[in-house]
Amino acid sequence: MSFQQGLSGLNASSKNLEIIGNNIANANTYGSKVARAEFAAVYATALNGSGTNSVGIGTTLQAVAQQFTQGNVSTTENPLDLAINGGGFFQVTDGHSPISYTRNGQFKLDRDGYLVNNAQARLLGYAADANGVIQPGASVPLRLPTTGIEPKPTSRVDLEFNLDSRVAVTGPAAPAPPVIDFADASTYNNARSLTIYDEKGQEVAVSLYYQKAGNDQWNVFATANGSSIGGTPGAPVPITTLQFPANGAAPTLPAGPVALTGVEPVPNAQGAQIVPFGSLTFDFSGTTQFGSAFAVTDMRQDGHSAGQLSSIAVEADGVIMARYSNGQSKPAGQIELANFRNPQGLQPLADNAWARTNASGDPMVGVAGDGSLGVLQAGALEDSNVDLTGELVNMITAQRIYQANAQTIKTQDQVLQTLVNLR
Numbered sequence: 001m002s003f004q005q006g007l008s009g010l011n012a013s014s015k016n017l018e019i020i021g022n023n024i025a026n027a028n029t030y031g032s033k034v035a036r037a038e039f040a041a042v043y044a045t046a047l048n049g050s051g052t053n054s055v056g057i058g059t060t061l062q063a064v065a066q067q068f069t070q071g072n073v074s075t076t077e078n079p080l081d082l083a084i085n086g087g088g089f090f091q092v093t094d095g096h097s098p099i100s101y102t103r104n105g106q107f108k109l110d111r112d113g114y115l116v117n118n119a120q121a122r123l124l125g126y127a128a129d130a131n132g133v134i135q136p137g138a139s140v141p142l143r144l145p146t147t148g149i150e151p152k153p154t155s156r157v158d159l160e161f162n163l164d165s166r167v168a169v170t171g172p173a174a175p176a177p178p179v180i181d182f183a184d185a186s187t188y189n190n191a192r193s194l195t196i197y198d199e200k201g202q203e204v205a206v207s208l209y210y211q212k213a214g215n216d217q218w219n220v221f222a223t224a225n226g227s228s229i230g231g232t233p234g235a236p237v238p239i240t241t242l243q244f245p246a247n248g249a250a251p252t253l254p255a256g257p258v259a260l261t262g263v264e265p266v267p268n269a270q271g272a273q274i275v276p277f278g279s280l281t282f283d284f285s286g287t288t289q290f291g292s293a294f295a296v297t298d299m300r301q302d303g304h305s306a307g308q309l310s311s312i313a314v315e316a317d318g319v320i321m322a323r324y325s326n327g328q329s330k331p332a333g334q335i336e337l338a339n340f341r342n343p344q345g346l347q348p349l350a351d352n353a354w355a356r357t358n359a360s361g362d363p364m365v366g367v368a369g370d371g372s373l374g375v376l377q378a379g380a381l382e383d384s385n386v387d388l389t390g391e392l393v394n395m396i397t398a399q400r401i402y403q404a405n406a407q408t409i410k411t412q413d414q415v416l417q418t419l420v421n422l423r
Contacts, residue, residue, distance in 0.1 A: 003412055008058025009405030012039055015061045016398045023386045024395075031071070031104030031352055032384040034391075038063040068343045071103075071385040073377060080107045080115070082314060083382045086374015088337035091139065091365075092121035092353070099124070100353040101338060101346065101363070103382055113144045119351040125318065125335040126367075132330030134319070139365070142320065142333045145309060149324045151201025154303030155279060156257070157194070160286035161296040163210060163218055164189075165248055171213035178219045178238055180211055182228075187211065188221070190294045194301060196224075198275040201305035201326075204265050216244040216289065222282075224265030225274065239282065248289040257283040304328050314378040318368040337373045338363035 016037040026032040040062040043054055073083045082105030084090070089101035100121065107115045107123055115123040122141035126134050167189050171178050181187045188211040196204050206229075209221040219238040222229040231237035239260060243253035263277040286298065307326030314320050318335035340346065345359030356363060368376045 002057070003409055005056070005058045006405050006409035006412065008042065008060060009408070010402060012037075012059045012061055013398055013402035013405060017395065017402070019064060020391050020395045020398060023391050024388065027384055027386040027388050027391075029104075029352060029384050030106060030381045031102060032386065033066045033068055033071075033103070034384070034386045036065050036067060037061060038065050065344055066346075066348065067385065069385050070382075072383040073380050074383055075380045077379070079311070079313060079379050080109070081105055081379055081381050082107060082335075083377045083380040084337065084368070084374045085377055085382075086372075088339045088368070088373040089354070091124040091336060091338050091363075092117055092119075093124060093141065094119070094121045095141075098355060100349055100355055102351075102353040104352045105381055109144065113146050115142045115144070117351070119353075121351075121353075123335065125320075125333050128331045128333050132332070134331055134334050136334075139336045142335065144312060144320070144332050145322060148306055148308040149304075149326065149328055149330070151197060151199070151306040152303050153199045153201075153275075153277065154196035154204075154301045156281045156283065156302050157196065157206075158283045158286065158298070158300045159208075159296075160298035161192070161288075162292060162294065163212075163242075163244075163287065163289045164294050165216075165244075165289045165291050167212055167294075169212045169214060171211045171219055178211065178213065178221075180209060180219075180221050180236060182207075182209065182221075182223060182236075189218075192296050192299070194299045196280075196301050197303035197305055198277065200275055202268065202272060202274055203305065204268070204274055210294075211238075213241070216246065216248075218242040218244075218289075220284070224263060225268055227264070227266040229260060229263055229265075240284065242284060242287060242289075244289040248291075250285055251287055251289075254284065257281045257285075314376060316368060316375045316377070318376050334367055335376065336365055337368055338365045339372050340364070 019035050019037045023034050039059045041056045042058050042060050043056050073085060084103060089103060090105060091099050092102060093099050107117055110116045124139040125142045126136050127140050128134050170187055170189050188209045190210045191207055193205055193207040196206050198204055204224050207223045211219040213219045220240050220242060221236055222239050228236035230239050240254050240258045242251045244251050260280045263280050265274045267273050305326045307324030307328055309322055310325045311323045312320055320332045321329050322332040323329045340363060341361045342359060345357050346354035347357050349355055366373050
């Protein structure tokens with residue numbers, strides 16, 4: 001026995017206690033991974049490389065191995081908190097140092113609209129163009145739009161409704177020209193309204209009036225902000241005539257969508273001038289004429305007003321959806337994740353991050369849910385995978401081992417003292 005074995009045991013136990021203490025200190029650190037001390041025996045090499053009865057000269061700390069097991073996912077109230085459920089790392093950069101990797105999804109918006117962590121490193125991903133189309137390829141720092149969404153004028157209206165085949169005819173018999181008085185409900189059978197938008201995103205109230213002109217035949221009139229579409233003031237004409245087959249299914253006429261040009265509604269209720277519509281199409285292909293009450297089941301139009309960014313939401317595949325005050329939404333980017341063949345080869349850094357090394361291999365990048373990459377959960381964070389109970393038990397064991405190694409040094413000291421006292 002020599003002092004070497006006991007000294008190496010003391011050093012190893014001390015390092016083990018440091019690792020256990022670091023695990024306990026990070027038990028509440030989001031995205032932190034538990035580390036484990038891995039030791040190796042040390043032997044003196046014989047000159048001729050032989051010898052089967054050699055005694056070891058102690059132990060050494062061979063590796064501090066991090067355990068990349070999944071931590072629990074805790075929900076939060078912040079939509080920018082992100083948790084990875086499965087494999088992968090977020091990629092962040094400060095713009096100068098190499099890219100670092102983290103499991104801590106505590107992100108915020110900086111003054112310039114970039115998604116950053118508490119170290120002000122920017123989250124990387126794929127940008128989206130002005131139309132909300134994701135541009136995959138080289139990852140860039142993700143930045144949320146600061147401007148609102150531009151208005152889109154209505155160009156198409158899709159209608160789906162049923163006209164009651166049992167009602168009486170309210171239009172004049174053919175071949176007399178259709179006559180209607182929008183202020184007199186006895187001159188038409190049904191009416192419904194919807195809102196469309198001009199090029200400035202201003203609202204235009206469109207009303208559609210349905211007048212039964214004969215068996216399986218209906219005239220359709222329309223107004224925009226109270227002004228008749230088609231005809232002249234005081235003498236409106238139908239924008240189309242619906243002709244149904246005998247079974248009341250989809251109309252045979254018109255043969256396709258009805259396109260109107262030069263629609264010029266009067267100013268709105270506030271007196272604002274409305275921009276004329278260059279083209280406006282109505283699709284009546286979803287219309288039916290059955291023996292049941294008039295009912296509108298769908299009225300859709302493809303325009304919208306201008307809007308300002310009101311909130312964002314991150315989907316499971318990492319797409320960041322920007323939601324606007326006008327009810328519209330479009331992608332603002334997509335988060336790119338990275339994974340490694342050997343995560344234990346990553347070099348730990350400050351701020352709960354890691355750096356790639358030759359041992360870890362090159363990052364394999366992609367979007368959440370692809371390959372070995374996990375999915376994202378917004379409004380949640382991944383807890384540390386430290387088992388506090390287990391660490392406390394390990395600390396007791398490490399303390400006992402430290403005491404035992406100290407006892408070997410004490411025993412060696414007593415043996416030497418005995419030799420010194422031989423006279």
